[in-house]
Amino acid sequence: MSEKTILLDHGSGGIASQELISTLFLKYLDNPILHSLEDSAIIENQPGRLAFTTDSYVVDPIFFPGGDIGKLAVHGTINDLAMRGARPLCLSLGLILEEGMDMGDLERIIISIGEACKHCGVPIVAGDTKVVPKGKGDKIFINTSGIGIVPDGIDISSKNAKAGDIVILSGTMGDHGITIMTRRAGISVQGKLESDTMPLHTLVQRLLTEIPGGVHTLRDPTRGGVATSLNEIAANSGLSITMEDEALPIRPEVKAACEILGLEPLYLANEGKCLAIVSPDLAERALNIMHSSPEGREAAIIGRLTAGKPGRVVINTPVGGSRVVTPLHGEPLPRIC
Amino acid sequence: MKYLDEFRDRALARPLVAELRKSVTKPLRVMEICGSHTMAIFRNGLRSILPEGYTLISGPGCPVCVTSASHMDAFISMAERPGVRVAIFGDLFRVPGTHGSLANASSRGAKVDIVYSPMDALDLAIRHPEDLIVFLGVGFETTTPGIAATILAAKNRNVKNFTVFSTQKVMPPPLIALLDDPGLKIDGLLCPGHVSSIIGAGAYQPLVDKYHLACVVAGFETTDLLNGLILLARQVGKGEARVENTYQRVVNWEGNLRAARMVDEIFEPADMEWRGLGVIPGSGLAIRPKYADFNAEVRLDITLPEASEAKGCRCGEILKGMSIPTECPLFNTRCTPGNPIGPCMVSSEGTCAAYHKYGMD
Numbered sequence: 237m238s239e240k241t242i243l244l245d246h247g248s249g250g251i252a253s254q255e256l257i258s259t260l261f262l263k264y265l266d267n268p269i270l271h272s273l274e275d276s277a278i279i280e281n282q283p284g285r286l287a288f289t290t291d292s293y294v295v296d297p298i299f300f301p302g303g304d305i306g307k308l309a310v311h312g313t314i315n316d317l318a319m320r321g322a323r324p325l326c327l328s329l330g331l332i333l334e335e336g337m338d339m340g341d342l343e344r345i346i347i348s349i350g351e352a353c354k355h356c357g358v359p360i361v362a363g364d365t366k367v368v369p370k371g372k373g374d375k376i377f378i379n380t381s382g383i384g385i386v387p388d389g390i391d392i393s394s395k396n397a398k399a400g401d402i403v404i405l406s407g408t409m410g411d412h413g414i415t416i417m418t419r420r421a422g423i424s425v426q427g428k429l430e431s432d433t434m435p436l437h438t439l440v441q442r443l444l445t446e447i448p449g450g451v452h453t454l455r456d457p458t459r460g461g462v463a464t465s466l467n468e469i470a471a472n473s474g475l476s477i478t479m480e481d482e483a484l485p486i487r488p489e490v491k492a493a494c495e496i497l498g499l500e501p502l503y504l505a506n507e508g509k510c511l512a513i514v515s516p517d518l519a520e521r522a523l524n525i526m527h528s529s530p531e532g533r534e535a536a537i538i539g540r541l542t543a544g545k546p547g548r549v550v551i552n553t554p555v556g557g558s559r560v561v562t563p564l565h566g567e568p569l570p571r572i573c
Numbered sequence: 574m575k576y577l578d579e580f581r582d583r584a585l586a587r588p589l590v591a592e593l594r595k596s597v598t599k600p601l602r603v604m605e606i607c608g609s610h611t612m613a614i615f616r617n618g619l620r621s622i623l624p625e626g627y628t629l630i631s632g633p634g635c636p637v638c639v640t641s642a643s644h645m646d647a648f649i650s651m652a653e654r655p656g657v658r659v660a661i662f663g664d665l666f667r668v669p670g671t672h673g674s675l676a677n678a679s680s681r682g683a684k685v686d687i688v689y690s691p692m693d694a695l696d697l698a699i700r701h702p703e704d705l706i707v708f709l710g711v712g713f714e715t716t717t718p719g720i721a722a723t724i725l726a727a728k729n730r731n732v733k734n735f736t737v738f739s740t741q742k743v744m745p746p747p748l749i750a751l752l753d754d755p756g757l758k759i760d761g762l763l764c765p766g767h768v769s770s771i772i773g774a775g776a777y778q779p780l781v782d783k784y785h786l787a788c789v790v791a792g793f794e795t796t797d798l799l800n801g802l803i804l805l806a807r808q809v810g811k812g813e814a815r816v817e818n819t820y821q822r823v824v825n826w827e828g829n830l831r832a833a834r835m836v837d838e839i840f841e842p843a844d845m846e847w848r849g850l851g852v853i854p855g856s857g858l859a860i861r862p863k864y865a866d867f868n869a870e871v872r873l874d875i876t877l878p879e880a881s882e883a884k885g886c887r888c889g890e891i892l893k894g895m896s897i898p899t900e901c902p903l904f905n906t907r908c909t910p911g912n913p914i915g916p917c918m919v920s921s922e923g924t925c926a927a928y929h930k931y932g933m934d
Contacts, residue, residue, distance in 0.1 A: 421689045482583065491577065497689070498921070500616075554583040555590050555795055557618025559931045565910035 242337040247367030256365060260343060264350035267359040269326070277361035279326060282385050287322035289313060290381040297419055298341065298375055302411075302431030305378055306345035308507060310352035311435045312458070313382040318437040319454040319510065321392035321444055322384030327353070328362040329380055334373035345376065356435045358382075390444060394472035394513075396452040399543040402519035403477060404512045406439065406526055407432065407534040408485045409462050413504030414493045423496060427489030434508025439531040443512065446525055450518035455511045460564040463502040465511055466539075466549045467563040476544030479551040479561070485536045503564045513541065580794030589799035590622060596803045598810035600626035602758060603787075603802070604894050606748065607765030608635030608922030613793045615931040619802075627806065630894035631927070633747050633850065634765055636712045637664045637920035638892060641846040642880035644740050645670035648709055649678050651738070651873060658684040658704035660694035665711055668919045671880045691716075691723035691737075698727070698735035707869040710739040714771040717741045717858060718832035721839040724860070724867045736869035739860055742845055744768050745776055746856035752784050756895055761787030761805040766797070766820045773828025774818040785814040792820040839864055848882070848916055849889030888915035891924050898928040905929060 245252035262271065269277045291313050298305040310327065317324045329349065333342065353359055411432040418429055436456065443451050453473070457465035462484075470477045486501050494501050508531065514522045519537060526532025544550075549561040579585075605611055611631045614620060623629065633639050649670050652659040659675070666687060667676050679685040684704065688694050691708050698706040710720050720737055727735040744765065751757055764777055769790045777788040787808035791801030800819045808814065818824055836858070845857025860868040869875065882889065885903050890896035898904045898917070908914040910926055917923035921930075 422693075423689070495577065551618075553616075553618035553795075554581060555586045555617055555619065555622060555799070557621040559615055559618045559621065562930050 240339050242333045242335060242339065242342065242367055244335050244367050244369065246333065247365055253365065260346045261363060264346045265329070265353065265360045265363075267361065269359065269361040270363070277326070279361070279383065282325070284385040284387045287317050287320050287384040287386050288381070289316040290379065291316060293378040293380070294374070295416065296374060297416075298345065300419055300431055301415055301429060303433040303507075304345055304348050305376060306349040307352045308433050309378040309380045310349055310356065310358070311433050311507060313380040314356055314358055314435045314437055315456045315510070317382050317384035318435075318440040319392070319456050320384075320386060321390040321440065321454070322386045323441065324356065324358045324382055324384045324437050326359050326361040327380050327382045329360045330363065330378065331365045332373055332377040333365065333367045334375050335367055335370040337375050342376065352435075356437065392451060392454050394453045394455065394469045397469055397473035397475060397513045397541055398452060398515070399475055399541055400516050401452055401513045401541045402516050402537055403466070403479070403539040403541070404514055404519065404522055404526065404535055405462060405485060405538045406436070406510045406512065406532040407508070408487050408490065409457070409506055409509065410486060410490045410494065410501035410504035412507040413461065414490050414499070414501075416505075417497060417499065418493050421497065423493065425489050425493045425496070427487075427492075429489055429493060432506055432508035434531055436508065436510050436531055439526065439529045440510070442525050442529060443522060447514075447518045447521050450515050450522060451512055452515065453513035457506050457509060457511055459505050461501070461503040461505060462511065463500075463549070463561045464563040466561070467547070469511070469513065470549050471547040473541065474546040476542045476546070477539055477549045478542055478544075479539035479549070481551050481553050483536055483538045485534050502561060516540075577794070580792070580796045582796070586795045586799060589796060589803065593799055593803050593806070594624045596806035596810065597624045597626050598806075600628070601760045601806060601809040602628045602630060603761045603763055603805050604630045604632045604759050605763040606632040606634040606744070607768065608638070608920065609767065609793055610634070610763055610765065610791070610798070611924055611927050612922050613798060615927050617795050617798060619798060627802070630759065631891070631924040632894055633751070633847065633892040634713070634744070635917070635920050635922040635924070636742065637668055638888065638916040638923045639742065639747075639847045639849065640665075640668065640711050640740060640916065641848045642670055642882050643846065643877045645674075646672075646878045646880045647875055648738065649673065649675055650878070651707060651869070651875065652678045652683040652685055653681070654873070656703070656705055657873070658686060658697065658701055658706050660686045660688045660697055660706055660708045662689075662711065663687045664920045664922070665709060667913060668916055669883070669913060691720045692726070695723050695727055695732060695735050698732050702734060704734065705872065706735050707873075708735070708737045710737050710741045713742055713744055713768050715767040717836050717840065718771065718829070721835045724839050724864055725835070727867060728864070733866070736867050736872050737860060738869040738875070739840070739858055740845065741840065741858040742847070742856055743842075743858065744772065745780070746853050747847060747850055748780060750850060750853050751893055752780065752786070754893065757893065759786070759894070760809045761789070763801050763805065764788050764790040766790060766792045766823060769820065769824045769828070771829050771832050773826050774816050774824055775826045776828065777816045781814050781816055787814050788816045790816070790818045790820050790824050792823065849892040883914045886915040888917045888925070891917050898925040901925070
């Protein structure tokens with residue numbers, strides 16, 4: 237790459253854009269469909285129903301322990317497909333770059349996207365780049381859309397949750413959210429805080445094939461955290477959810493950082509975790525499948541669905557009390573005393 | 574983990590719950606003064622297991638909630654002045670003034686930075702020499718020493734564009750104002766842990782002497798809270814009134830004298846307006862004339878605007894412990910955390926926010 241920073245020219249569609257495509261995008265993201273550089277990608281018809289999703293990524297900082305904005309953009313959209321039981325097929329990649337962005341940073345992000353796609357087995361088949369004047373963006377914003385195939389007979393939806401179902405969380409909560417918050421606040425805690433960004437489609441495929449019909453609902457508790465996702469499931473299914481405080485898997489360093497910042501892990505974003513609502517008779521099997529998968533080693537049963545007040549989520553506390561868990565309102569702000 | 578899981582341990586907490594039930598021998602009303610206590614009590618689900626006859630009233634101990642509407646209006650109009658950059662703790666961001674909040678001002682282009690410590694605001698001043706930084710001091714004794722230390726650091730480093738708008742408040746005077754109100758009938762106070770680490774448990778002795786109140790200083794973990802509630806019930810049951818300190822790992826009798834000296838160097842007592850309580854003599858801290866260069870009110874020549882509180886909002890009565898959120902006609906109807914009308918709904922430690930968050934409807 238001849239330039240060291242992003243220029244407005246890189247989004248013009250002219251020579252500079254072509255250089256970006258050949259020296260970065262084709263170099264690190266290459267596959268036959270993308271390589272054709274046509275106006276749109278043609279994807280062969282596949283049996284099953286199509287799942288289609290989109291998500292935009294504006295995380296700040298763009299590099300953080302455990303990942304970066306590029307990896308997040310690949311995993312996030314793949315996970316959204318997986319949460320409906322879809323097998324992810326391909327992604328599109330839209331970049332909005334700020335004039336003056338460091339070219340080395342962009343290359344690092346594109347390399348990371350390439351690695352994540354390869355690891356997931358899901359190619360980028362379409363893309364676009366725009367550049368906005370300095371000060372009109374913040375280094376890089378990414379949009380990825382994804383297409384997946386839902387095999388016949390698979391029906392994963394929050395409406396399918398039933399009273400008596402078990403809630404399994406595939407691992408520890410809050411790792412991503414607290415990593416970003418502490419980076420922003422410039423706070424360091426003992427131990428290792430790291431984003432959990434991770435693709436979950438392989439784990440989901442195992443669950444769907446090994447316990448057919450056992451999984452009723454899947455959600456990845458990203459923004460708003462486990463508390464907000466469970467509220468959505470409770471609202472959509474017209475059921476209540478009861479959680480056990482002591483069953484919630486949380487890393488000690490995440491807990492400590494939350495105490496310092498006045499945050500609750502239940503409301504922090506996760507980028508590599510799913511909530512699985514599973515029939516009670518198959519819950520142990522589901523948990524074993526998770527425990528034997530790299531994505532779900534720390535999975536735990538955290539609660540169950542009941543026929544109580546529709547939409548209500550309650551948590552039982554260690555002293556034998558209980559409290560209601562509401563969805564997140566606004567951005568989580570730190571307390572002041 | 575040190576000092577976290579140990580104090581939340583089920584095996585330690587469960588017997589204390591049983592003890593709490595035994596300790597209540599006659600009905601009692603206890604005010605938890607501190608917003609952090611209010612939240613911790615909810616978070617632990619303690620309200621759901623309080624024995625019959627034990628009534629908890631939430632007091633005026635959330636600094637954001639007691640910030641007057643006229644102060645909020647002054648903050649917002651100041652943030653909109655060119656060349657001013659306001660640094661705040663996050664809780665203040667969405668607090669409504671008469672017209673909108675700092676969040677609204679920020680969306681219109683005002684420079685509002687959320688910081689985690691006043692020292693971060695000093696760093697902002699160094700990074701932005703073109704702006705006058707105003708740190709909005711909204712807090713009790715817990716946050717005052719940090720602000721005093723920051724002003725001293727700014728002086729030592731010769732930073733000319735760092736200022737503080739002090740609405741810092743002190744705890745005992747509003748309690749006296751509340752206790753002098755014959756409408757408020759309470760038997761005891763659950764005294765704030767963090768504030769007491771600065772002012773010392775001895776600060777409550779005058780309340781014991783004058784009002785014959787049971788006063789127990791407690792921490793914020795499950796077992797701390799249970800312990801505090803038990804000791805209060807026992808004192809009231811026996812007709813006793815004294816200061817007990819169950820938070821000895823943090824709080825002593827005299828308080829933090831070094832912090833007190835530093836605060837005294839920078840600040841002097843001042844009359845202060847409290848939302849819902851009015852002006853209470855000697856309940857605030859103003860920056861001494863010697864440090865006027867660091868006083869935003871002096872540097873920017875600010876006079877407090879007249880402001881009215883939202884119609885129908887009962888935050889005033891709630892802060893006094895005379896009403897509970899569910900008695901307010903706006904609670905959960907027009908006033909929600911997403912669209913707060915009164916300050917008790919905005920702050921994560923406000924009583925209304927606690928009632929909403931933990932589903933007391």
